[in-house]
Amino acid sequence: MRSRKLLLWGIVTGLIAAALAYFGNPKNMAICIACFVRDISGSLKFHQAAVVQYFRPEIVGFILGAFILALVKNEFRSTAGSSPMIRFFLGMAMMIGALVFLGCPTRMVLRMASGEISAYIGLIGFVGGVATGIFFLKKGYSLGRSQVTKKASGMILPVVFVLLFIATLVVPGKFAFSESGPGSIHAPWLISLAAGVAVGMIAQHTRMCFAGGVRDVILIRNFELFSILVGIFASMTVYNLIKGDFNLTMFGPVAHAQHLWNILGLYVVGFSAILLGGCPLRQLILTGQGSSDAAVTVLGMLIGAAVAHNFGFAAAPAAAATADAAAVAGGPSTAGMIAVVVCIAFLFGVGFYGTKKEANS
Amino acid sequence: MEVDVRGLSCPEPVMQVAAALKESPEKVVVILSEAHSVANVKNYALEHGYRVSQEAKGFDYLLTLEK
Numbered sequence: 001m002r003s004r005k006l007l008l009w010g011i012v013t014g015l016i017a018a019a020l021a022y023f024g025n026p027k028n029m030a031i032c033i034a035c036f037v038r039d040i041s042g043s044l045k046f047h048q049a050a051v052v053q054y055f056r057p058e059i060v061g062f063i064l065g066a067f068i069l070a071l072v073k074n075e076f077r078s079t080a081g082s083s084p085m086i087r088f089f090l091g092m093a094m095m096i097g098a099l100v101f102l103g104c105p106t107r108m109v110l111r112m113a114s115g116e117i118s119a120y121i122g123l124i125g126f127v128g129g130v131a132t133g134i135f136f137l138k139k140g141y142s143l144g145r146s147q148v149t150k151k152a153s154g155m156i157l158p159v160v161f162v163l164l165f166i167a168t169l170v171v172p173g174k175f176a177f178s179e180s181g182p183g184s185i186h187a188p189w190l191i192s193l194a195a196g197v198a199v200g201m202i203a204q205h206t207r208m209c210f211a212g213g214v215r216d217v218i219l220i221r222n223f224e225l226f227s228i229l230v231g232i233f234a235s236m237t238v239y240n241l242i243k244g245d246f247n248l249t250m251f252g253p254v255a256h257a258q259h260l261w262n263i264l265g266l267y268v269v270g271f272s273a274i275l276l277g278g279c280p281l282r283q284l285i286l287t288g289q290g291s292s293d294a295a296v297t298v299l300g301m302l303i304g305a306a307v308a309h310n311f312g313f314a315a316a317p318a319a320a321a322t323a324d325a326a327a328v329a330g331g332p333s334t335a336g337m338i339a340v341v342v343c344i345a346f347l348f349g350v351g352f353y354g355t356k357k358e359a360n361s
Numbered sequence: 362m363e364v365d366v367r368g369l370s371c372p373e374p375v376m377q378v379a380a381a382l383k384e385s386p387e388k389v390v391v392i393l394s395e396a397h398s399v400a401n402v403k404n405y406a407l408e409h410g411y412r413v414s415q416e417a418k419g420f421d422y423l424l425t426l427e428k
């Protein structure tokens with residue numbers, strides 16, 4: 001019964017994503033947490049990739065929606081102290097993995113719904129990463145308990161995101177905005193913000209989590225969270241079919257078909273999401289609910305995006321041949337490949353370390 | 362049997378409660394700090410045929426799971 005309700009919420013979320021695509025967001029990127037955090041990182045000039053710089057109002061909305069609903073439902077708890085610096089680096093790793101695949105799990109589902117075979121191949125890595133995380137959970141993995149802190153600690157990042165967003169409207173000259181490329185393609189800001197707030201509230205209410213959905217199926221044979229993902233996939237697929245945007249192809253815009261690196265990129269994302277206790281979207285929602293640990297993870301994601309672009313770890317999108325340009329295979333550079341391997345080694349390190357018993361666990 | 366899962370990340374609360382229910386299948390009292398963990402633990406218990414009662418304990422939540 002609950003699964004059916006959650007499926008409906010998933011369908012609604014998919015419809016909101018479809019609306020964002022309709023009103024101008026990149027089609028197969030309508031709500032991609034990694035892409036949008038990367039765009040914000042660029043807008044703040046943390047990286048200089050000119051095509052991916054835009055202060056995405058959706059991200060502000062996700063945090064704000066969760067924040068408002070948590071306050072209304074008396075579920076806001078300012079907490080911190082569950083190994084924040086480990087979480088910071090896990091956030092960085094999660095982002096680097098996502099930018100090698102070119103998308104977070106949300107975008108993986110959106111790309112699957114538009115018929116991209118490379119996203120289905122990436123899914124193998126994502127499930128593998130989640131399964132590896134579960135291996136450590138079963139061995140007793142934990143980053144320790146968070147504690148209740150001063151209320152302001154949990155409010156800082158939600159407030160800062162809102163203030164920064166207002167600043168982009170008042171003094172846009174201080175920020176970077178893409179003139180071409182995916183960063184320049186977006187819905188009007190008010191629609192983006194409203195959609196973000198709505199999804200933030202839905203996610204807070206339903207505990208929506210892309211990693212948790214797969215994790216619960218494997219770990220406790222529970223399909224509740226997974227049914228939300230099915231709902232999102234279903235409504236986006238229908239939207240793409242109606243719009244004629246469903247094409248069974250190897251890759252769509254801003255994607256590549258380097259199978260191994262699609263798999264390993266999402267392996268890093270799935271693995272780190274389980275070690276963190278939630279996917280990139282979930283980290284934003286937990287931030288809105290007052291978790292400073294999640295807020296630190298979000299900062300790690302922002303810096304991870306900057307590092308991925310500043311050091312050339314982010315994959316290049318593939319392109320089919322045109323009249324005046326040869327086809328581009330895309331995918332990560334050698335530096336990007338090394339970064340993925342280092343991330344995987346780091347994740348195994350954290351996994352083994354987290355299974356050791358310490359006083360605060 | 363009492364289990365304290367305050368401050369733990371997902372899915373540790375559910376895993377600890379599942380382990381506790383194996384050890385003490387008749388009754389387990391769980392103390393939690395986060396609303397989403399309450400929902401997760403409650404669903405798990407209901408699915409496994411337990412009666413669940415909930416009360417507030419200061420800033421925390423107390424769940425009693427009984428067969």
